[in-house]
Amino acid sequence: MQIATWNVNSIRTRLSQVLAWLDRQGSLDVLCLQETKVVDEEFPREAFQERGYWVEVYGQKSYNGVALISRDPLEKVERGFAPLLGSVEDWDEQKRVISAVYQGIRILNLYVPNGSEVGSEKYAYKLRWLALLKQYLTVALQQKEPILMCGDFNIALEDRDIYDPKKAGEIMASEPERQALREILALGFQDAFRKFTAEPGHFSWWDYRSGGFQRNRGWRIDHQYLSPDLYEKATACWIDIEPRRAEKPSDHTPVIVTL
Amino acid sequence: MQIATWNVNSIRTRLSQVLAWLDRQGSLDVLCLQETKVVDEEFPREAFQERGYWVEVYGQKSYNGVALISRDPLEKVERGFAPLLGSVEDWDEQKRVISAVYQGIRILNLYVPNGSEVGSEKYAYKLRWLALLKQYLTVALQQKEPILMCGDFNIALEDRDIYDPKKAGEIMASEPERQALREILALGFQDAFRKFTAEPGHFSWWDYRSGGFQRNRGWRIDHQYLSPDLYEKATACWIDIEPRRAEKPSDHTPVIVTL
DNA sequence: GCAATGCTTG
DNA sequence: CAAGCATTGC
Numbered sequence: 001m002q003i004a005t006w007n008v009n010s011i012r013t014r015l016s017q018v019l020a021w022l023d024r025q026g027s028l029d030v031l032c033l034q035e036t037k038v039v040d041e042e043f044p045r046e047a048f049q050e051r052g053y054w055v056e057v058y059g060q061k062s063y064n065g066v067a068l069i070s071r072d073p074l075e076k077v078e079r080g081f082a083p084l085l086g087s088v089e090d091w092d093e094q095k096r097v098i099s100a101v102y103q104g105i106r107i108l109n110l111y112v113p114n115g116s117e118v119g120s121e122k123y124a125y126k127l128r129w130l131a132l133l134k135q136y137l138t139v140a141l142q143q144k145e146p147i148l149m150c151g152d153f154n155i156a157l158e159d160r161d162i163y164d165p166k167k168a169g170e171i172m173a174s175e176p177e178r179q180a181l182r183e184i185l186a187l188g189f190q191d192a193f194r195k196f197t198a199e200p201g202h203f204s205w206w207d208y209r210s211g212g213f214q215r216n217r218g219w220r221i222d223h224q225y226l227s228p229d230l231y232e233k234a235t236a237c238w239i240d241i242e243p244r245r246a247e248k249p250s251d252h253t254p255v256i257v258t259l
Numbered sequence: 260m261q262i263a264t265w266n267v268n269s270i271r272t273r274l275s276q277v278l279a280w281l282d283r284q285g286s287l288d289v290l291c292l293q294e295t296k297v298v299d300e301e302f303p304r305e306a307f308q309e310r311g312y313w314v315e316v317y318g319q320k321s322y323n324g325v326a327l328i329s330r331d332p333l334e335k336v337e338r339g340f341a342p343l344l345g346s347v348e349d350w351d352e353q354k355r356v357i358s359a360v361y362q363g364i365r366i367l368n369l370y371v372p373n374g375s376e377v378g379s380e381k382y383a384y385k386l387r388w389l390a391l392l393k394q395y396l397t398v399a400l401q402q403k404e405p406i407l408m409c410g411d412f413n414i415a416l417e418d419r420d421i422y423d424p425k426k427a428g429e430i431m432a433s434e435p436e437r438q439a440l441r442e443i444l445a446l447g448f449q450d451a452f453r454k455f456t457a458e459p460g461h462f463s464w465w466d467y468r469s470g471g472f473q474r475n476r477g478w479r480i481d482h483q484y485l486s487p488d489l490y491e492k493a494t495a496c497w498i499d500i501e502p503r504r505a506e507k508p509s510d511h512t513p514v515i516v517t518l
Numbered sequence: 519g520c521a522a523t524g525c526t527t528g
Numbered sequence: 529c530a531a532g533c534a535t536t537g538c
Contacts, residue, residue, distance in 0.1 A: 374538095467521090
């Protein structure tokens with residue numbers, strides 16, 4: 001089984017690239033998309049359905065938005081934090097979480113806030129959101145299902161995940177963010193990518209600005225985190241940088257795990 | 260010798276399509292472009308020069324803009340109405356005219372105002388501009404050079420040039436516009452396309468809106484007009500609708516004349 | 519419907 | 529640098 005995560009930075013703009021990539025994959029089971037940037041009614045479902053894929057979406061206008069595209073039907077679809085945390089508060093004004101069960105595995109697709117700048121209001125929101133995610137996972141883990149949690153985390157957990165370790169301390173690599181993510185992983189998740197690859201220099205995102213990709217100024221901020229049973233079963237995890245070479249690419253490229 | 264006219268609706272957006280089309284033509288001598296929508300410093304000259312073409316431009320920000328791309332060098336290049344009508348008044352705030360001599364033929368590349376709606380201020384501007392063009396041609400014809408005048412005229416001269424003759428009277432087919440164009444042609448120009456093809460149903464422009472191209476709701480508003488000596492020599496004139504079928508096409512497609 | 523603009527976000 | 533938005537033009 002293969003599951004991929006890809007921040008496409010607008011599904012409407014990237015549709016042809018996503019379809020071409022899907023066609024090339026052949027054996028993909030689930031594709032988790034982030035930053036679809038479209039309300040559910042305008043998501044191009046048909047393009048995927050015509051190819052035989054199942055589609056579940058959770059989006060909004062302009063910002064954020066997540067989606068699950070799968071070969072077989074998805075079950076027990078949950079949108080946002082509310083299904084597990086309750087809807088007394090509106091956790092889900094920003095659409096950043098969608099989850100479903102695929103062949104007995106709970107797939108959790110996340111778009112973690114970017115945080116803008118360390119110390120900013122958006123940074124505070126990112127940290128609060130990560131605390132919320134921890135709560136959410138605490139509940140989710142009580143189901144005793146195997147969980148695959150993937151998406152754009154907007155956090156490079158270790159210095160080897162950044163092209164320049166001097167970036168440690170800045171946004172996406174500050175200690176509070178890393179600590180928050182470590183606490184989440186401590187609930188019982190491991191990084192599928194690091195099961196197979198230890199060296200630095202593997203990235204999933206390159207800034208559009210000032211030739212970030214050409215100069216390979218990348219960050220590994222898109223992750224596949226697995227509960228212990230799945231981590232045991234994982235046989236591969238890799239980053240496909242090909243889509244980042246396209247004309248008008250997303251700034252992110254897919255990360256794929258094989259179970 | 261082959262000369263083409265093509266309203267590309269932004270040369271920066273259409274560059275790859277224009278280059279691919281040029282590559283397919285092989286024997287093209289001069290390509291007259293309209294609606295380049297770019298200031299001269301930002302025109303992508305290099306892309307053409309690398310392929311061995313000569314480039315002359317006359318553009319502005321956002322709107323209008325014309326250019327000449329040629330296999331051999333162009334001589335006696337003139338920008339706007341001013342070179343023949345004098346610069347006491349600013350005829351050329353809108354960049355709509357460029358002209359040059361190619362192998363002894365004066366090529367005149369025009370982007371006639373659209374006119375928006377019959378009776379509007381822009382419609383009045385269109386009629387004034389056509390009167391100005393008539394004056395300009397009166398001077399130009401004194402040079403006794405053969406003249407090829409082509410471009411986007413934004414006028415369908417006869418009912419057979421529109422998908423629906425009921426459009427006669429509306430913008431691009433109103434009697435004052437047609438009369439103004441007839442007066443211009445009466446100075447000594449003939450329609451190269453109609454030398455070879457009499458039937459209706461041949462168009463060079465289809466509105467982007469409401470599936471104009473798919474329903475073949477077209478207009479023939481891009482023209483190749485020739486002075487008598489050249490008209491005599493013309494051996495073919497046709498519309499290449501292939502570029503209009505492209506992804507993200509211009510709303511116009513090229514018209515080519517062979518001399 | 520598809521360009522352009524200037525604006526905001528990442 | 530490239531999305532989104534709203535506005536303008538054709």
